[in-house]
Amino acid sequence: MLKNYFKITVRNLVKHRLYAGINMAGLAIGMAGAIIIFQLVRYHLGTDRYHKNADRTYRVVVDLHLEDGSVEKEKGSAYVLHETLKKEFSYVENSAYLAHKELTFSLGQNGEAKKFLEKENAAFTNSDFFKIFDFKWVTGNPSVLNAPNQVVLTERYVRKYFGNSNPIGKYVKVNNQANLMVAGILKDYPEQTDFKKDIFISIPTLKTVIPEYGYDDWGWIDSNRETYVTLRSASDRSAFEKQMPAFAKKYYGENGAVFHYHLQELSDVHFNVNYGGKIKYSTIAMLASVGLLLILIACFNFINLSTAQGFKRSKEVGIRKVLGISKMQVFWLFIQETAVMTILSFLISLILSWIAIPLMNEWLGTAIPVNIPSDYKSPVFMAVLLAFVIALAGVYPALFVSGFSPLRAIKGLGQQRNRSFFTIRKSLVVVQFCISFVLIALSVVIILQSGYLKNKDLGIDKELVLHVNLPVNEQSRMTTLKNEISRLKEVENVSFFRTPPSSQSGYGGSIKFENREWEKFPTRSRIADHNYVKTYGLKLIAGRNPVASDTVREVLVNRKLVKDLGLKSPQDALNRRLLIGDIGKTGIISGVLSDFNNTDLYSDIEPTVVYSFQKHYRTAGIKLQYLDRSTIQNINTIWQKQFPDHVFEYGFYDEEIARFYKREELASSLTSLFAFLSVFLSCLGLFGLAVFSIEQRTREIGIRKVLGASVLGITTLLSRDFLVLVLIAIILASPVAYYFMNRWLADFAYRIHIHWWIFGLAGFISVAIAAVTVSFHSIKAALMNPVKSLKME
Incomplete structure (x- = not known):
């Protein structure tokens, strides 16, 4: 019986090959889209889920409840937090500190040294990090990260730095400051992780490389420095968070009510954009919905064409019924046809997915795995997908055709107009x-x-502005660097600063205006020299630019800050004293700037203060009059002359903003x-x-x-x-x-x-x-x- 049904199915597919081709193409494309979306959704949902302690691992985050009623969400933490949590809370099993930092590494001596600038792949951490997260060790153990001047590399970075030789016991220099001994090798990390680090430097070395950081200052919270903990049991989370108000009061005193610490589940880190997540849960839900909609559209196509074809096959059905075939047998004959077409379409969809995923990864910058994972989830998804499509696409057409009256079918049902059928068909077209x-x-x-x-006007000039990195602790050579670059004919202006006007990394805190109390609203800081205004086309609406200085003397504020201070006009702010809380220094307001967006356009314009502080400059902004083939090379030559032990790195400001x-x-x-x-x-x-x-x-x-x-x-x-x-x-x-x-x-x-x-x-x-x-x-x-x-x- 089944063999006979199969022959009939193949014969009908060949006979009506146009409709069969359209149906199979629709199903194949719909299922390919669903498979690709399944892979993408699964990839994101599986991020960092493979760690064995994932269900009791958390990032310690803090919400800053400010007096003006606003709440700032901060994923970073003070250095002292990770040590204190482990000492004071018995249910904190492990506490890890992870400090991300752009660093320069060098191997060899003087002119023969190989230099590498690592912008995102290096971090400082302690041994508890490897007790929390499952990195596989080839050589060494986590304890090496509790000793100074130790470094651990992944296998791919061993190949990058040392080739095929054994790196254990060899040295690399970081930021031309400290020699680090390679004390361990790690297996390369899997793609499904947000901890994509290849260089782990022991935590005591941090104080050598970045001595100016406030290690004992509870208020020194930096987004690039995070604290992760594992609790002895997931049930301890509520007890931990109940004790956080008292904890904040103990270490922040009267400001304790501002700092609301809580635990963020590891599974939430990848998705919560409020704390720097990579993709929203809503985007995942949207993708899953689109995958379902693609399948529905493909199935609606199949239903429409199958029921339409049913009229052409009405005589065939009528004759079969007259010859004794039952309604149920007709039903299963058409279900089998649907199943055969669906299975063939599914095989085509696998080929389409295999071809499309690499192209889509390249186009979208995603990392969807090409090969379908071999665990149980993929076969279950494939089986459910096939069953769903066969049921949705096949059941109604099979019921429709098997329900034909033999007499009416033989007389030519295909020439009649069944209004009910056409209403259903039209409804499906409308839904599609x-x-x-x-x-x-x-x-x-x-x-x-x-x-x-x-393209929105941010209140700044972002065109033809080149950003060049400045090495840490090299202030003595910065003036010479600026003077030599300024002499280039294509250079209009040069400014040194910590962050550009519009940036996703920022600093700030409270301020005191004249003899008033601390203001209730937070203020953003832009640490920059006196050329900042000209380089970025900022507009002075009152006063003048500060005089050149290597420390805080005169400051600029924006119109938003003037308004929040309750002053009637920008002129009322001039020559008044402003105490900047995040550095504890006072400056005189020399000018007021027109408002500019100092973060991305998700946020409103914020009150901002601009001041000089040379030891914190990290970037040179070079405003160009024009750009030709020799411009970058000319700047590189000057830069390398001043900083021969570091790596030259540059980028264009408009491209940085586009990446927001x-x-x-x-x-x-x-x-x-x-x-x-x-x-x-x-x-x-x-x-x-x-x-x-x-x-x-x-x-x-x-x-x-x-x-x-x-x-x-x-x-x-x-x-x-x-x-x-x-x-x-x-x-x-x-x-x-x-x-x-x-x-x-x-x-x-x-x-x-x-x-x-x-x-x-x-x-x-x-x-x-x-x-x-x-x-x-x-x-x-x-x-x-x-x-x-x-x-x-």
């Missing part, structure tokens, strides 16, 4: 295009918002990609239905042409019904699209407005694509010789 319209509209808004973020919105670019690319897939699948189904509809009306078209109908008139007639469905979908989907567009834009302090023309553009795209899809066959049918049309049955 509703989904496509929402994704198109959302793509348009995300693309527009991304462009707005890149990497998440938006990823969201834009993903949404556009899946919007295209949804539209393609919808049009694939529309194409098949148009072919079927036109085949049913071939003789009608011939008669109309004989009676004088024009090609345009026939094309309009054949296309009108389908385009009306698309227009209905646009009307129904517009409120849904508006809701999701508003939800997505809600995270931005600066956002575009949702104008009516966005819906018009999305609607035009939908209608235009549908019109092209339907019109192709409509025009072909309209151009057919009417004699041939009238001969066709």
Whole structure:
């Protein structure tokens, strides 16, 4: 019986190969999209879940509850925190400190030394870090990180620094300050981790390399320095957090109410963007939803075309029933056809996924694994996907066809119009295009918002500004470096600073204005020299630029700070004293700047103070008049002359700002990609239905042409019904699209407005694509010789 069913299935697929091809292509593309999304979602959800203590591992974060009612969320912590927690709380099993730092490493002597600048791959930590996180040791053990001047490397960095030789006992120099002995080797870390470090330096060495850091200062909280703990049991978390208010009061005194410490689950670190997460949970949910929608669209296509084909096979079904086959046997015959097509489509989807994932990784900058993991989750997902598609795509068409009355079927059910069936078919087309319209509209808004973020006036000049790193503890050579670079004909200005005007890393704290108490609002600090204003095109609206100084004497403030101080005008702030809390120094306000965005555009403009402090300068900003092939090389030559033991590193400021919105670019690319897939699948189904509809009306078209109908008139007639469905979908989907567009834009302090023309553009795209899809066959049918049309049955 099954063998006979299989022969019938193959025969029907070959006979109706156009419809079978459309159905299989739709299912294959839909399932490929679902598989890729499954891989991407699974990759992110599995980040750092492989650590054996993951369920009781936490990052210690702090929410700063300020007097003005605002709350600042900080993932970093004071150095002294990790030691204190382990001493005072018995249920803290391990406490690790991880300090990220851009460092220069060198091997060899003088001119023969090999130098490496590590921007993100190096960190200082203690032995507890490797008790919390599962890094595999090739040689050595965690205890080496409790001794000074020790370093541990991953295998790939051993190859990078030492080639194939054994590095144990050899030395590397860090920042031209300390010689570090290689005391251990680690296996390379897996891709599914946020702890992508290849160089771990022992924690006592931190004080040698960065001596100015406030190691005993509880208020010195830095986002690049994090504390992680494992508790003896996950149930201890509530007890820990209950004791945090008393803990804060003990170490912060009267300011204890400001510091609200709590534990962030390790599983939340990757997703919580408030604490520096990489991707939002909402993005993961959106991707999973899109994967389901792609499958639904593909299945709706299958249902529409299968039920449409059912009319053409009505006589076959009627004859089978007259010959004694039961309704259930007809049902299983069509289910088997669906299963065969689905399995073939699934195999094609695996090939498509294997081809598409590397291309998508390169395009989107993602790291989706090409090979499907071999654990139980993947086979279960594949089995559920197949069963879901077979059930959704196959059950209704099989019930529909098996329900034909034998007598009516033999008489020619295919020539009759069943209004109930056409209502269901039209409803599915409307649903498909509703989904496509929402994704198109959302793509348009995300693309527009991304462009707005890149092009919005930040109150600064970011064009042709080159950023060059400045080595730590090399202040004596900075003046010479600035003077020599300034002499280059293509250089307009040079400024030294800690961070540029708009930056995702910032510093700040409280301030005292004149003899007033500490202000309730926080102030951002920009540590920079007197050329900062000219280099970045900042606008002075009152007063003057500070005089050149290597320490705090005169300061600049922005208009927002003047307003928050309650002063009537910028002139009222001039020549007044300002105590800057984060460095404990007082300066005289010499000028007031027009407001500029000193973070990304997720946040509003903040009160800001700009002051000189040479020992904290880390970057040179070089404003260029023009850029040619020799510019970078000329600057590099001057820089290397002053800092021969360090690595020259540069970047352009406008590119740094563009990277602020990497998440938006990823969201834009993903949404556009899946919007295209949804539209393609919808049009694939529309194409098949148009072919079927036109085949049913071939003789009608011939008669109309004989009676004088024009090609345009026939094309309009054949296309009108389908385009009306698309227009209905646009009307129904517009409120849904508006809701999701508003939800997505809600995270931005600066956002575009949702104008009516966005819906018009999305609607035009939908209608235009549908019109092209339907019109192709409509025009072909309209151009057919009417004699041939009238001969066709």
